[in-house]
Amino acid sequence: MTATQTATQTIETKASPAPFVGRAMPRVEDAALLTGVARYADDLPVKPGTLHAAILRSPHAHADLLGIDTAAALAVPGVAAVVTGADAQRHASAFLVGVRAPMEHWCLAIDRVRHVGEPVAVVLADSRYLAEDALDRIEVRYRPLPPVTSIALALEEGSEPLHPAVGSNLVNSRRFRYGDPEAAFARAARTVSVEVEYPRNSCTPMECFVVLADYDAAEDSYEVLSNFSGPFAVHPVMARALKVPGSRLRLKTPPHSGGSFGNKQAVFPYVVLMGLCARVAGRPVKWVEDRLEHLMAATSATARRMRIDAAVEPDGRVLALRMEQTEDCGAYLRAPEPASLYRNHGNLTGAYDIPNLAVSNRIVVTNKTPTGLNRGFGGGQLYYGLERLMNRVAAELGLDPLDVIRRNLVAADAMPYRTASGGTLDSGDYRATLEQAVREGALDTLKARRDALRAEGRLYGIGYAAVVEPSISNMGYITTVLTAEERHKAGPKNGAQATASVAVDPTGGVSVTVASAPQGQGHRTVLAQVVADVFGLRFEDIRVNTDLDTGKDAWSIASGNYSSRFAGAVAGAAQVAATRLRGRMAALVAGPLNCRVEDVRFAGGKVFSDANPDNSLSFSRVAAAGHWAPGTLPDGQEAALRETAFWTPEPLKAPTDADHINSSACYGFIFDFCGVEIDRTTGALRIDRYVTMHDAGRLLNPLLVEGQILGGFAHAVGTALYEEYAYGDDGRFLSGTFADYLVPTACEVPVPVILHRESPSPVTPLGAKGVGEGNCMSTPVCLANAVADALSGIAVDEVPSLPITPAKLAALIHPPEPPRPASAAGSGETSPPAAVKGGRGLTGEGSREVPATPEQVWAILLDPKELAALLPGCEALDLVGPNAYRAEVVVGIGPVRGRYTAEVALSDLDPPNALTLTGSGSSALGTGRGTGHVRLERTAGGTRVTYRYSAEVGGKVAAVGGRMLDSASRLLIGQFFEKLVARAGGPAARPETPSLLARLLRLLGLNR
């Protein structure tokens, strides 16, 4: 990495050695973390009598909630209470929603569940183990509703509305027009378009959510400790839901937190839920989210469908953009959504000088986990479309993609540059930065390498991406979703208030307190650097506290850890506070030092006059005076050696009536390029070289900046190539474990070349901008552009959807599949049930010949006793109506078994030719539904039994067993028909696998 030398104009430490700011200081956090003594939320002591919570979650994507029976659960020894939606209605209220639409979101489902994993009830018991025991005893009755599982489906006229009062799954639309896009499109030489979809994924911190909650009935107040990361704008949301003023929800954060990347914002509904639980149980409550819960139901980035048209000139200059964005926010618009869609509103045109812009933004709800903060927040989605578009412009015009980028970048002399939609790009020389990256990152060598490898017949491509990385969000940007009139009614929202307190104690010890809720980024280290420089003290003289208590510490709605606001805003606020305090100390000693206040200097642990450095006082002496002798101060001077600064970036105004919004205070610039190779045999993609150039303003600690870039890059590699929260067409969730949700390991993440340039921000006190999110915005699309280049000879500018998996690439590079040879299975007497992936769940079919008449087979199917014997694991079968049964079945494969109460029915009876068999049931393991159509045809030797089936499995087994789900379902369904055949006297086994006989005997219980 390039070294960083920036003059520290703002800090007067003339006599001291080089300042700490800008230096790669190792972190003060590390000793505790490396030796294991660090305390995360789950390591903190709990109050005596604390109950442990386990949450019952919906196995259904969409269903009416008909009733909950908690009696059996309450009877489990050690269980103190079971909390349901009825309790929530009694003591809490629904969460505030960010758009004007009648949508209710509660901390527990009330009368409907809208995504797999939605909390339905909470068991409170003496231990988590006991609480989970009782979960299995709660009986919930659901009536499944048609699930809405994609943006396309949500937009369909007839899709089942998730929130009936809204009447539609399209819950918000807004159009924006900046400049004169119509004229530009009319004038332009041509229009180039892309359509892309961005999938659901998440940065999944290694530590899950933790909440410790207590309720004080005497004071009607809640005290909660949680690894919540902010924004504290949702503190009022939590307080409102608990029906108390903010002062009666005292929220604390632990000293250490195991990562967030935005995700821990989404713990807030559980803060409310556990507060409610503590109130109902009358005892403190602790809940530790487990990984299954986290993956299934914590939070997700939004999925976005995007179409962009560009009005382009023959040289690649883009005159105007037309953007249509449709955002999938999941089942509820949970605060601060729909922020994902609006966070980048001021920088929709990216790093480009594009004066004309038309935008159509739509927000839909689907039966999936609600979305929320996630590293890159909306940027990955935006730039995936925008940078694919720039690549497409080059492809269609036959230009070098790099030239198209160059031609459109905002010029240095245009800074600060006002974007079409109202953003103010604050500083930077984008073109020079790009050229520096091309040079220092050795693009020429990479191109030569591509040519050489291509000559060998290998699939190699180079991709580019240029983005601006917004940081320090304007608290008002979200209101861009409202119309100007709605905003007028609601009152203005703007700014991004950061707070920091600096105190000097009587021994001269300096402590800094901030409300930045760090999640591992090393805030304490950077703050110690900043404040040590201000006071001319040693790095180790500064103590920084970052655990927060909303009952005591200074905070505001913008507090917290998100939108890369730390370096620019929080470190800046600390510098402001420290500088003010230093000024006050200077006033204290100007008299004794016999000099003017302006001439007092702080350096090397001493305080002295600029004119006479030898006559100095020690820092601690001055501190002591401030505490012991406040009366000696000149009149009107305050002695308090504590200073709290509230700092908000000047340029962050509320949206204008014309919907112009400067959505962030600073904008860094990133230019990336990379080379990738695709293996012709397997479709596997290898990142051969990745160069990432950052201009993040002034770098406060290069070591930590590099750490942020490497971490963001790793997330982006996951997004691009591995990670997806996958759902079945029936809404079942498929990525419930870390073996299904694929976080890249040390073998998948290469080391990128990191380059820097520093254009200090004129907006922030220290000139720093945010740096942690950029690669989540630039890298997925840079890799996708490289894939497009690698495939250029094969598929013209076609890139598979994210994540770009080997299977998807193979489908593009491999020739059409050779057909199934005539001799392969399917011939002969029997055909094994072949799986066909249908629209929903698993479908399959098979047929067998049996030596019995159709009437005999029919009689078997209609005889309850026989049916009981055919159903796998059936222990009891009761007739509940004409041809309708309730069955107790224990089904599963191998040791994985669940007890289901199943509804089984025979319908479409056409004796003795055809019938339909349906069954559905649920258990603690999940839900199952299946339909089988059976046809009986008379043949010379008896009857040909033909069956077609479809099956859906949901809930836990689907979430954790995806890999084996189909073959397991097929095995079970196969068992049913094998048994039918056996009962009807047919050959018990497929001839080619003798071992099947053994299996059948075992299944029939004949070998025990």
Added chain:
Amino acid sequence: MPPLTSTSALTAETRHAVSIVLNGTPRTGHAHPRLLLSDFLRHELGAHGTRVGCEHGVCGACTVRIEGVAQRACLTLAVQADGRRIDTVEGLAQANGGRMTALQEAFRRHHALQCGFCTAGILMSLTDYLDRNPKPTEEELRDMLSGHLCRCTGYAGIVRAVMEVTGQTMKEVAHV
């Protein structure tokens, strides 16, 4: 381990005494048969330096050394650990006269950790692994590290730290 001499049956409802040698010190706690070793260490013995990130064996945060061998505490029952020597992250500096080991120091220098949640497990794997393979190639090292998930660092600092401790340097860029 000496072979067992008699069959022992532990009933589900009872908390049974479990004695281990934790970082060199004999410790006894009580556990139902189903209690996970990770929970036993953290909540029964108060050795919370071992972290829990998935409870299904993939993330590696809970990795401890049992009889010197790195393994998942979340895939081990406390009763299975009875009578065994268990080493956790707290023991590393303890065994080094209270000062951080060279590996820990290298982690700090190379910014091999951010939130630190994955760190304890990685250190415990590494101490076992480097005992067996003192000078791994970068490829071998990354192969071993694939048993750990870190969401913060992108692994570069971790690899750099280990390469330095083993007297080597990391490949900075894939092909150049």
Added chain:
Amino acid sequence: MKPASFDYLRPATVADALAALAAGGDDARVIAGGQSLMPMLNMRLVQPRLLIDLGRLEELRTLRVEDGWLSVGAAVTQAEVLARRTLAQEVPLLAAALPWVGHFQTRNRGTLCGSVAHADPSAETPLCLVATGGEVVLRNLRRRRTVAAADFFLGPLTTVKAADEIVECIRFPLARPGSGHAFREQSMRHGDFAIAACAATVDGERASLAVGGVADRPTTRSWPLVAGGLPPDLDDALNAFAWDLGGDDDQHATARYRRDLVRRIGRTVLEEALSCRR
């Protein structure tokens, strides 16, 4: 995510373990390395009443060559087998495939027999056992029986092992002089279960290919060599094999991709096996 309640038995002898297993029936479960069972217990997918721990049984800690077989006992870990210096000569396929099983940390605990008993269709150890023509030695209180690996696996997590039996050991035939072996797999990430794994053996006049991760169990097919080389219509034969294996779509890969891998990696490993005959 915590296991349901169970009694725990640490038997001192295999006989005790088998007696307990016979008494417990379907409600009892043995645990070896726990690397597959513990996650299922933690997720409450499996809820036995009694857990019988084989881990400390010295009788099952056998790893030796006898009568032309490498015999691996039920308490032997993947790491211990990998550390065997002569493994690459004895069972070269296993030496090539074992490093693909999970990770350093899980191999320190997981056993080969446990993997075979567990019968994950993508697991490498069952694949090697089928590919080499190995055997599974099953034992209950009354008797010991040996089942050919090809007959042992019935489907996902489903085998011919009865509830009262344990896998006492598995036996791999030693590689014959002049035979060649190759193994490759494609997975999403390093250490993941295979999307498709291919193990090839060329021995005497036949070439065989065993595939894991595609069908619901490891499956093998063989062809006669033609003039000392692979059959000229190998592509067609591999295509037929791929289609017969079937395979399913899941969220990471399609059935078609799996068949593609069988056709392509299948050929690669067969060629490698042919060229590395010793």
